[in-house]
Amino acid sequence: MSPEHIIEEALARYERPLISHAKAITGEIESARDAVQETFLRLSRQDVAALAPRLAPWLFHVCRNCALDHTRKLVRFPSGELDESAHASDAPSPADAAGAREETSLLQRLVADLTPREQELVRLKFEGGLSYKEISQTLRISVSNVGVQLHNAIQSLRSAWLRENAEIRP
């Protein structure tokens, strides 16, 4: 498969999960899009064919770095001199967010109650569709560690979910 094809397919499959992954770090959609764009530009400068076997972990790892870079720049240059996202952000205001949250499903709300690390694992697994091994390569932790942390996340989700369901149907 040619490098163009690999990139097109990767974009089709991972565009949304990557944006979601980046947004959780930057907290804001435009910079998350920037991070994903930068990720694919970096990919196109690499030997794409050689990366193909471990593409998903590479993409999520680099995307995470790009998103972190962005938050770092925001913190470090409060003057806005080098701040590329000084223009209006489309992040919802707290009031809008509260309204939106009511509309989102119960589970999205429950996921949001997990620790940031657990949320990240759940996103990589369920939105990204990554295997334990790919997650371990993305986050540079061991496979067994992925298993334990994801298990903890899923089981605390499960008990919260059962509790909520019990409240709805007493």
Add this chain to the structure above:
Amino acid sequence: MKNEHITAYALGELQGPQREDFERALAASPELQSTLASTAALCDAIPGAAEEDLGSRRRASLLADCRRNIAAGERRRKVAKIVFASSLTALAACLLIAPMLPWTTLHRGAPPDAGSGGRSSGFLVQAPPAPRHPLAENLPGSSASVAWADEAGAVPPAMSRVSPDDRSDVDAKRIIDQVAAQPSSSLVTMAGSLAPAPQLGPPASREEAVALATSAPLLADKDAARPVRQFSSGWSSPDARPADSLARSSRGGFNTEAYDAVEENRFLEAQENPLSTFSIDVDTASYANVRRFLNDGQLPPKGAIRVEEMLNYFPYDYPQPDAGRPFSANVESARAPWNPEHELVRIGIQGRRLDPDSRPPASLVFLIDVSGSMRPENKLPLLKRSLAALAENLGADDRIAIAVYAGAAGLVLPPTSGSDKQTILSALARLDAGGSTNGAEGIRLAYQAARDQFLKNGTNRVILCTDGDFNVGTTSQSSLVELIESERSSGIFLSVLGFGRGNLKDSTMEKLADKGNGNYAYIDSLAEGRKVLVDEVGGTLFTIAKDVKIQVEFNPARVAAYRLIGYENRLLAKEDFNDDRKDAGEIGAGHSVTALYEIVPAGSSLPGRPPVDPLKYQPAPAAAASPSQDLLTLKLRYKEPAGSTSKLIEFPVRDAGATPFAEASTDFQFAATVAAFGMKLRGSPGADPIPWKDLLSTARRNLGEDPGSHRAEFLTLIEKAARLPQPSPAED
């Protein structure tokens, strides 16, 4: 069965015997069946689709940009292929012609005209990953390890000059690694082997010499080392500069941080000083410290800038060594970015990585300074958070203890298993700063605890955490050093973590860690604490080779003069290389060590150095007529963590001709930029200053994969340094 197998099973991640075990347990337990059913239902219900995308316009332009980048990359690779193909033809020509020529015509002094385009005698050879000679493959533990680095952006291949008269170089104790050039980059990897070197006679035929050349790096035991012939003095730098008073006064305010003056290495003529010897250094404290100054809007004092520690702060993509070997060595050269007349040679050593699941158990004793000066947020509280992160990553076989010292010393956490996280965390929570310092009592207590929880098959380490006000009480510093050295010989190593600012005794702390076979890291943020204590837990805590020394012999026929960048306080006398009693640096699992030499090629004059009259009483130097096409020979000596006799590995490095800087690998360009940054901050003589914006753009182009985003952070430091009043050039 482990609990987490429920979730793994529901997600289809459980395989093999674990899966069978789980299914057996499942069949036997209705409770487990119900847990599994609701877990699977939950997994189905978790929303799997993210909603937001790039937008069609942005996606289209991104794809167009990607295609452009791919096309540009392919053009570069195509050029590389053409060169590769034509040099293959040259190789074929050499092999065809060579046996027909009488040996005399191939010897030096009768330059053969078969090689085309060479700078001097010798053929241009571009070797493919050659099949190995059966002889070489039969040698136990000495098979070649030439790693084919595939850097982004396809570096054009290097030309290795292979001299036909190497036949004379193959003697009874050498297996020459004819450094074969690679298809995509000039990066050459040679892995050291632990196996003893077989004794090989001189090859009988030229064919065999060529075949041997593709085999292994030279391996030899200590006794087999070639005698050192040179008598000239190795290292001296008489022009000590006044330390860093200038930089310090410009920072204003009262400050008691202490830094040793650094005398920068000067250019040395290869004719008079052919040997360059130094101890490796995997410390990274200087970079974190420089970052702290720049983030505060101050230029760091010159003594705080140790270029080698800045280089070694960054991970590089060096290949892993072959199985059974502690490290791989990688050499790459290209023109120096600050002076195209000069070449830059990078030596990269990569320690074997350990799988976090299979690392040996660790016995760690933290000795924590809880004196009043540790109270600020960036000291003790930061340390507590970093240690809590470490505790999460300890296994049941690990042991941890915590001792504190201040007015009085005490053990706040007796030796505890790594699985007992609650006890560890609550001991951490109780730590509080207050009182003055008595380090001597504390360090004795820490070593006592380390002996109590000594792990025979594991790593035993005392980790001193302080802001540097290490008051040794009634004892003198030299008796403290003695204590550290005697504990080191019993297998307990010492590492030092520096915290805070304004009171940092940088030089003392580096020395203590040095004496204790440990490393010294400076922690200025939680991210750095994680990097040192969690991400690099392998490297910081698990030594894979100790007393690692590097000696480089330069070929005066190729090199007029050279300069080692950094490592000023790591230089060794040339005799120390073969002296196993001399302590040197340690390399931990996954650590890499990078050193840069700036080389003035033979025929060029030394910058700003008046010529010396020829000597009257000595024969004219003979080395200039040396037939070798080597640029240099890299020699490494190391001991295994528990060993006391060193092993020697030797890698001759061919003169690969000068690759333009822009065509060197990403890692090479980035490392050169970090060195240039450090030298510029120090106002070093020798390197023509590169403008900040060029440093920034070169660094930005060479971010690579950038695990941990450390390189991206480096960009912000360049930006900050550029805005500060510029450093004054050091007086030469």
